[in-house]
Amino acid sequence: MSKHVLAQNQYGKAENRIVKITRKGSDGSWHEIRDLNVSVALRGEFRDVHLTGDNGNCLPTDTTKNTVYAFAKEHDVTSPEAFGILLAKHFVNSQAVIHEAQIRVEEFAWERIPVPTRKEQHSFVRSGQEVRTAQITYGGSTGLQVISGLKDLTVMNSTNSEFHGYIKDKYTTLKEAYDRILATKVTARWAHSSSAADDAEHDWDRSYKKVRTHLLEAFAETYSYSLQQTLHAMADRVLDNVASVNEVRLNLPNKHHFLVDLEPFGLKNDNEVYFAADRPYGLIEGTIHRDGVRPVISTSDWIVA
Amino acid sequence: MSKHVLAQNQYGKAENRIVKITRKGSDGSWHEIRDLNVSVALRGEFRDVHLTGDNGNCLPTDTTKNTVYAFAKEHDVTSPEAFGILLAKHFVNSQAVIHEAQIRVEEFAWERIPVPTRKEQHSFVRSGQEVRTAQITYGGSTGLQVISGLKDLTVMNSTNSEFHGYIKDKYTTLKEAYDRILATKVTARWAHSSSAADDAEHDWDRSYKKVRTHLLEAFAETYSYSLQQTLHAMADRVLDNVASVNEVRLNLPNKHHFLVDLEPFGLKNDNEVYFAADRPYGLIEGTIHRDGVRPVISTSDWIVA
Amino acid sequence: MSKHVLAQNQYGKAENRIVKITRKGSDGSWHEIRDLNVSVALRGEFRDVHLTGDNGNCLPTDTTKNTVYAFAKEHDVTSPEAFGILLAKHFVNSQAVIHEAQIRVEEFAWERIPVPTRKEQHSFVRSGQEVRTAQITYGGSTGLQVISGLKDLTVMNSTNSEFHGYIKDKYTTLKEAYDRILATKVTARWAHSSSAADDAEHDWDRSYKKVRTHLLEAFAETYSYSLQQTLHAMADRVLDNVASVNEVRLNLPNKHHFLVDLEPFGLKNDNEVYFAADRPYGLIEGTIHRDGVRPVISTSDWIVA
Amino acid sequence: MSKHVLAQNQYGKAENRIVKITRKGSDGSWHEIRDLNVSVALRGEFRDVHLTGDNGNCLPTDTTKNTVYAFAKEHDVTSPEAFGILLAKHFVNSQAVIHEAQIRVEEFAWERIPVPTRKEQHSFVRSGQEVRTAQITYGGSTGLQVISGLKDLTVMNSTNSEFHGYIKDKYTTLKEAYDRILATKVTARWAHSSSAADDAEHDWDRSYKKVRTHLLEAFAETYSYSLQQTLHAMADRVLDNVASVNEVRLNLPNKHHFLVDLEPFGLKNDNEVYFAADRPYGLIEGTIHRDGVRPVISTSDWIVA
Structure with missing residues (x-):
């Protein structure tokens, strides 16, 4: 028997790719589509599974996969959040040994042709602008927690960005910039209030579009003196305008666009021609939340641009 | 000295990432953006470079990179094709040892915020729907050849697709389908007539949008009995409607969506819930061209879905 | 002024790719190579940077990049951990506004040709078996914390794995298995004791090889009744044998290999021919630590297989 | 009916992931593994499939997948080449409407733990050093053609590489180099003589190791004055030493390692500290073949580094 301590552990089936077609209209000829990537993680009394080879407390990951597909038939899939809430509650409520369930969903958007x-x-064409995300956690001491988000939303301001007045130490060579490109690939997550999470009528699609x-x-619209300032303004704007959101975390890689030196060719580069660099990149991350609210969004992950 | 034969060879700088901002309007406050990934390949008298370490005929790849950036300043970047033509002609016309140049361009689209x-x-947000491509070849016996294209355009019909009546051999287990999802990620290339390629006023952006x-x-709009049939209909449609295009090649991975068997759970899956599979996938490829025209688009590549 | 709270935030330059060549031997003809991907994250008094556009407390990410390269010259790069410790201490000790620094390193291994x-x-050839990782955090209340790790180490047992005796609910269809392939792509992280972290002579390369x-x-060597059991055995083994390691966290995707049904072709598949599936996959994660030690390795990340 | 011409076309199932375990020894306790990714492309009389929706000549891609798995049971999998030859011949010989079949195989190597x-x-650990490839074409006018290869083999010489004496034009800024890092990620393909391809006893694994x-x-061992020269030396060496190989094509991205300028920090960088760049990269490609042999390896693909 191990003399060591089994601490946080979880398991489940990750990346269940599911497409649900719903037929609307009197003759069902108006199709709607939801295209999801659903991951399940279960936490609970799994000590024996780890230590003795006794799987009596183990709901197979294969069963969690089946559950995702069966639920897509048994229920409307009205949003990643609502679907995740159904699944998270099911696992905790149907098996006493499961104390907490976490569902993560990616949604891929489609437009009509x-x-x-x-x-x-x-007929549909996939819209590549961003991937919508949701993370639903149910059980344990926290009750129901819903974090929505998006990733891969790439944006650029071709002016109205400066950067200067910073610390100079012996390793500083950067020239101050009074007009630069500011580009980033936004990863955003926002935590909803309990009242929103617990409201069965909450319109998650509408809330997503607003954020x-x-x-x-x-x-x-932000005239930027640093990507940090832009980050803060983005989070602030959401909190100011979407009452049901309590906290916003942003991970913003600074996708550097370097002005190409064209002087060797007798040309002046008047903020026209840029080299879009891959690596390294600045990485700016931060959480902004309402006063009096405890932040819940994980800060430990490392977003790769 | 090698007793073997040096056959086809080429070199250049690949994946020069370039962003060009053009200011329009009386005060330059209306910005336009072109975001390109430009690759250069040169062919010519490079025998000594390979055999003796004499680089006298070698224009450095670094110089080809510089040329891309300098040209973006010296010329308007009106389309991937027009920019590629400028570059291809420059390399062949400026260095006698370069007999042929091939430029490949990827263009990433941006929409305004x-x-x-x-x-x-x-302010811009990147549109992820597809990547536009262009391949320009100049020199040698062919003169100027322009092949436009796109990739990563993912489309789906949630009905109006059947598949049956096929060969059955001893390894066939597939059930005939009378209503299935048809989904693919389109890679398309189309070759322009010489008159279009040689027309300095050709509107490449307009032509791209039309195709x-x-x-x-x-x-x-195609009611499909096979992805091959859909492929042919797509190419036909382009040739029927865009007079300056002579040839179309399509690479269409069949992105399988399998109907999930829900019977073990007492549920009937009436073409509603699908599993979107990754691998393997069908891969359907074909070239359609106008009668009397010699096809020029490479058939040998292997498009990974 | 924002009425909201700025909580956890950090910034720095990510993915600084650095190769250091060290010449050994009396004539320097014996070359050694370290190939690293170094990311820097700084935490501290950055409130004004976010709120007012005053960058007076901001050490530019470009400077952190320069520091990485300069340090690679000024110091021996004896291991990812030792190099990361140098960098983390430098940032905290040289700038009063920086309270904590976290360095993440990936190391790519090379073998001699x-x-x-x-x-x-x-002459070297890159060894692709796994990527070595290290995360060093310095400052704040924790002092110096060193977490080593690896990722992308793919392993397989072609027998000695079973899975049965699990919970069956209404969504369970999985057949019990008494002989299956067990394959996973190991992501492992292990936390070192403070005494190891603080020991300037600690041999990080040797410790890495042992773990x-x-x-x-x-x-x-583990006869497996579940991947959880294998996970626990792997972590236990490390803790039993490497005294300076206090905690191990493993993220193990269950890379499913499904026995192909060959009966339709009159063939018996006696555990010989498998389909290696991509998605979905089981995902088993867990932390094991010594009794009396507080676990420090982040549990919130989501490892994609 | 289309008035256009259907030219080159092919279809099949791509990326069939297959793992075959073979038990050796008197008690079968010595396991051997082959881990393949097999793609099938068929060419033939498929005009009606494209034009009329009549699938009478279409062997479903699903059947080609089944065939791959069934053949892995019915035959020994002794090498990617031998397995591909079996499959290619089967498709052409079993269906009159299939005139030519092309099989592409990737093989992933495993070492024993x-x-x-x-x-x-x-027990096995996956060796990541390179992916082995094979392309087998059978039928049509060419008989049997076997092209072996590898990809993702990353190599570096930390000295013994120079580059100078090249063309200087108005866009040239590159400084001549008398000691630089030369690094590349090798993609190699080599075509075998017909006698090797047709020899049922040919030892493909041995041949692969030799090349x-x-x-x-x-x-x-090549002291390099250009990557082109190294390319030629590599191909020459294979042709000089492996009699059954007639032709070699190499695609060598020049993975640039730039010496970091440390002078701003008062440091001299004596070829020690390099920045490993991602993009752009030089791309050097070439075919070398025996005199009197017609080259057959496709030159049109574009290898992305």
Whole structure:
């Protein structure tokens, strides 16, 4: 028998790719699509599974996969959040040994291909602008916790960005910039209040669109003296405008665009031609939350640009 | 000295990432952006470079990179094709030892972030729907050859697709399908006529939009009995509608969506819940060209889905 | 002024790719190589940077990049851990506004290409078996914390693995297995005791090799009734054999190998022919630590297989 | 009916991931593993499939997948080449409408995890050094054609590389180098003579090891004045030493390692500290073949580093 301590552990089936087609209209010719990547993690009394080879407390990951697909048939899939809440509650409520469940969902967006000549609508093109995310945790001491988000939303301001007045030490060679490109690939997560999470009628799609719009607008409208300042303005804007959101965390890689030196060729580069660099990149991360609220979004991950 | 034969060879700088900002309007406050990934390959009299360590005929790849950036300043970047033509001609016309140049360009699309409150427009969000491509070859016996294209355009029809009546051999287990999802990630290339390639006024952006629209519409409107049939209909549609295009090649991975068997759970899956599989995938490839035209698009590559 | 709270935040330059060549021997003809990917994150008094556009407390990410490269010249790079400790201490000790620094390092291994005919040794081939990782945190209340690790180490037992006796609910269809393939791609992290971290003579390379060997041997020698059990055995083995390690966390995707049903072709598949699936996959994660020690390795990340 | 011409077309199932375990020894306790990714492409009389929706000539891609798995049971999998030859011949010989078949195989290598305490050997760790490839084409006018290869073999010489004496034009800024790092990620393909391809006893594994060793040794032993010269030396070495190989094509991205300028920090960088760049990269490609032999390896692909 091990003399060591089994601490945090979890297991489940990750990346269950599921597409649900829903037929609407009197003849079902109006199709709607939800395209999800659903991951399940279960926490509970799994000590024997680890120590003795006794799987009596183990709900197989294969069963968690089946559950995801069966639930997609048994229930409407109205949003990643609502679907994740159903799943998280099911695992905790149906098996006493499961104390907490965490569901992570990625959603891929599709737009319609317009076909004016027919009323049937069942043709789609995938929209690549961003991936929507949701993380639902249920059980344990926290009750129900819903964190929504997005990733891979790449944005750029081609002016209205400066950077100067910083510390200079013996390793500093950076020239101060009074007009630069500011570009980043946004990873955002935002935590909802318990009242929103517990409200069965909460409109998650509407809330998602609102947050996304405010993030984009704040990015575009902020005259920036640092990416940190832009980050703060984006989070602030969401908290100011979406009452059900309590906390925002942003991970913003600074996708450097370096002005190419064209002087060797007798040319002046008047902020026109840039080299878009891959690595290294600045990485700016931060959490902003309402006063009086305890932050819950994980800070430990490392977002790769 | 080697007793073997040096056959096809080429070299250059690949994946020069370049962003060009152009300021329009009386005060330059309307910004336009072109975001390109430009690769250069040169062919010519490079025998000594390979055999004796004499680099007298070698234009350094670093110089080809510099040329890309300098040209972006010296010329308008009106389209991937026009920019590629400029570069290809430059290398062949400026160095006698370079007999042929091939430029490949990927273009990443950006949309504006609407900021209604200001007339300055310099905020963008990257549109992820597809990557535009262009391959320009100049020199040698072929003159100027322009192949445009796109990749990563993912499309789906959630009905109007069947597959049956195929060969059955001893390894066949597939059940015939009378209503299935048809999904693919389109890689398309189309070759332009010489008159289009040689026309300095050819509107490459307009031509691109037209081809893209016809590909999408043909995909959506074709009632499909096989992905091959859909492929042919897509290429046909382009040739029927875009007079300056002579040849179309499509690489269409069949992104399988398998109907999940829900019967073990007492549920009927009425074409609603699908598993989106990664690998393996069908891969359907084909070239369609106008009668009397010699096809020029490479058939040997292997497109990974 | 924002009425919201700025909570955890950090910034720095990520993914500084650095190769250091060290010449050994009386004539310097014996080359040694360290190939690192170094990321820097700084925490401290950065409130004004976020709120007012005053960068007076901001050491530019570009400077942190320069520091990485300069330190590689000024110091021996004897291991990812030792190099990370130097950097972390430098940032905290040289700037009062920086309270804590975290350095993450990936190391890519190279083997020599044997050239028996010469004593000069400067030819290498990259060994792809795994990526070595290290995370060093210095400052704040924790002092110096060193977490070593590896990722992308893919292993397989082609027998000696069973899985049965698990919970069956209404969504369970999995058949019990008495002989299966067990394959996983190991991500491991292990935390060192403070005395090891603070020991300037600690041999990090030797410690790495020991842990790696014990992980591999435990995987190979454990007759497995679940991947959880194998995970626990691997961590136990390390703690039993490497005194300076206090805690081990493993993230083990269950890379499913499904026995292909060959009966439709009149063939019996006697555990010979498998389909290696991509998604979904089981994901088993857990922390094991010495009794009396507080676990410090982040549990919140989501390892993608 | 289309008025256009259907030219080159092919279809099949791509990326069939297959693991075959073979038990050796009197009690079957010595396991051997082959881990393959097999892609099938068929060419033939598929006009109606494209034009009329008549699938009478279409062997489903699903059947080609089944065939791969069934053949792995019915036959020994002694090498990617031998397995590919079996499959290619099967498709052409069993269906009159299939005129040519092309099989592409990737093989992932595994090493044993040494377990000295037991004679049973069934534990493996994946070796990441390179991926072995093979492309087999059968039918049509060419008979049987076998092209072997490898990819992702990353190598470096930390000295013995120069680059100077090149063309200088108005866009040249590169400084001549008399001691630089030369690093590349080798993609190699080599075509076998018909007699080797048609020899049922040809030892493909032995041949693979020989070619690989000669490529590595030639890279290490060549004092280089350009990557082109190294490319030529590598191909020459293979042709000089492996009689059954007629042609070699190499795609060598020049993975630039730039010497970091440490002078701003008062440090001299004596070829010690390098920045490993991602993009852009030089890309050097070439075919070398025996005199009197017609080259057959495709030159049109674009290898991304």
